[in-house]
Amino acid sequence: MAFIRRVRTASGATAVQVAEYTSGRRQRIIAHIGSAHTDAELGILLARARELVEDRDQGQLDLGLEPVQPRTALIGVPAAPTDTLFETTPTTASPAGPVSPGRVTGTSSRLLFGSLATVYDSLGFTTAVADDVFRDLVIARLVEPTSLADTGRVLTEMGREPASYSTLRRTLGRAVSAADGYRDRIAEACFTHATTSGDVSLCLYDVTTLYFEAEKEDQLRKVGYSKERRVDPQIVVGLLVDRNGFPLEIGCFEGNKAEKHTVVPIVRQFQARHRLESFVIVADAGMLSAENLTALDDADLRFIVGSRVTKAPIDLESHFHWHGEIFTDGQVIDTVTPKRGANLDNSPSVRAEPVWDPGTHPGSWRAVWAYSTKRCLRDNRTLNVQETRAREVIAGEKTDRAPRFVKNSKAGKPLDEAALARARRLAGLKGYVTNLPVDMMGAGEVIGSYHDLWHVEQSFRMSKTDLAARPMFARTRDAIEAHLTIVFTALAVARTAQDRTGESIRAIVRRLRVLRSATITINGAEQTFDPHIPADEQALLAAMRG
Incomplete structure (x- = not known):
């Protein structure tokens, strides 16, 4: 037997x-x-x-x-x-x-928690902020963004014993305290990681808006221009990242603050925090203002910003005079653009385009214009749609408060033929304004650096979708800043995990969350x-x- x-x-x-x-x-x-x-x-x-x-x-x-x-x-x-x-x-x-x-x-999904905690630790966050509760809040935001009261459930599913609700709130308070703020230390760790794994000689900047489920405005939450086309109170968030999209600095402003008024405070804060003398800032055309560019130049900072196509007739006046409206695909024109109004730095009487020099052209910036056949086709399709809408409004077939290419006059609302022809003349052109001399950065590199802006746009999309940064339910400024600190830290972990694996943070969570450890009593x-x-x-x- x-x-x-x-x-x-x-x-x-x-x-x-x-x-x-x-x-x-x-x-x-x-x-x-x-x-x-x-x-x-x-x-x-x-x-x-x-x-x-x-x-x-x-x-x-x-x-x-x-x-x-x-x-x-x-x-x-x-x-x-x-x-x-x-x-x-x-x-x-x-x-x-x-x-x-x-x-x-x-x-429990202990494996998922452990893998994200490994990335968190590798960025130096554990050393910078010796607070396990803060780390748990960041990882919970990555796995399943939810309210603070529901965060305990997410942590429990990952095999963590969550802290009490009051402890979670105290942790958020420490994150934004004047004496022991976590964001400063997290920003220092991010800078160290960025300089160790790459460089911060070129940084990308952009802004977005985060709206609130609230009816009334206050000193911070105000109704303004919304990228989601909402009429709720909102804040404006500025984000500075390296050329690969890794976050370096974040800040929030009143909801009705213009985008162009946010770049200088964020850049100066970043420059002062890390005692940097000079680097290149890349931003879109919304940051283009004489005050902004002058302030950046006075701070010995280099910039590359998008130029509005309406400035092309002034910048390219010499080209139009000598070559007409003919461009070839991929053609690049390196010239100058006046800082304010117009000047004679680019005289149409001279055939050759001027080579920008800060000493020779104190009233101008360097301008690089590029023509793309693909962009021309896209621009003309957009113009066709806008022309059709304008004609429908003029004919009374549709109502529109302010359609493009419709003039308001005493005689009625005729089609603005001159504006439409001017827009078609400039289709396919894209301009870039910079204070980088030609011997420091060629035209092709200026254009390529600007095109890296999709990295910061991707980071904003990640923060809004994968990290559910909005809508926001916090009311006080401290609570809002604490929320942004969690999102900023989670974004750094998400970008690193994505760069290492080639997969989005959503895909990583989906694949690892189903690998559950089992606790057995026997x-x-x-x-x-x-x-x-x-x-x-x-x-x-x-x-x-x-």
Whole structure:
């Protein structure tokens, strides 16, 4: 008859075997089930062994009782295992006696939390902010953005014991306190990471708006121009990133503040924090103002900003005079643009375009204009739609408050033929204004640097969608700043994870969240077992570790 026996191995583990007696009362091993290092592992092995030796043909009486097995102890004291994904806390053995069969008492996405925590730590955030609660808030924002009251549920699903609601609120308070603000330290860590893994000689800047589920305005939350075309109170958020989209600085302004008035404060704050003398700022045409460019130039900062196409007739007057309206695909014209109004730095009487020099042209900036056939086709399609809408409004077929190319006059609302012809004349052109001399950066590099702005736009999309930065429900400025600190930190982790894996943070969470660890109570002991990790997910985890 088969029976179960326990044998101590050379390593100190407890081996479970199924054996039987031979005719000479010698024991013959039928099957080696495995070796256990913990009470829980021993319980699992014993359960497997009992399935092998029990007589399945023998009936059982259903008495409505919970089946129990006697507690079985390990033989010897084995060394702690070292091949698990996470550290396990040894449990204290319960007194000997009957215990229930093994039960799964819980599952969690510990693997997901651990992988994101690894990225968080690799950025130096754990050293900069020695606050596990803050780290948990950041990771919860990455996995499932939700309210502060519901954050505990998200953390519990990842195997974390969440802090109380009052502790979470106190953590947010510490994040924005004047004496111990976390954002300054997180920004320092981000700067260190950016300079270690690349450089910050060129930074990208853009703004967005975050709206509130609120009816009334206050000193910060105001109704203004909304990128989502909403009429709710909002704030304006400025974000400075490196050339790859990694966040470096963030700031918020009143909801009715113009975009062009945000770039200088953010850049000066970044420059003062890290004691930088000079670097290049790239921004879109919304930041183009004489005051902005002069302020950046006075601070010894270089800039590349988009130029409005309405400035093309002045900048390209010489080209139109000598070459007409003919452009070739990919043609680049390196010239100058007046800082204010018009000047004679680019005289149409001279055929050659002037080479910008700050000493020679104190009243102008350098301007680079490029023509693209693809852009021309796109611009003309847009103009066709706008012309059709304007004609429909003039004919009374549609109503529109202020359609383009419709003139308001006493005689009625005729089509502005001159404005339409002027717009078609400039279709396909894109301009860039800079204070970088030609010998410092060529025209092609100026254009390429500006086109990197999609990185900061992508970061804004991530913060709005994946991190659910809006709508915002906070009311006070401190609460709003704390929310932005969490989002800023989460964005840094998300961008790093995305760059290392080539996948979006949403895809990473979706793939790893389903790999759930199981907590099992068996043989009077409780232990958590890691999930099986498919090869693709193993590669993903390896990439996240860097």
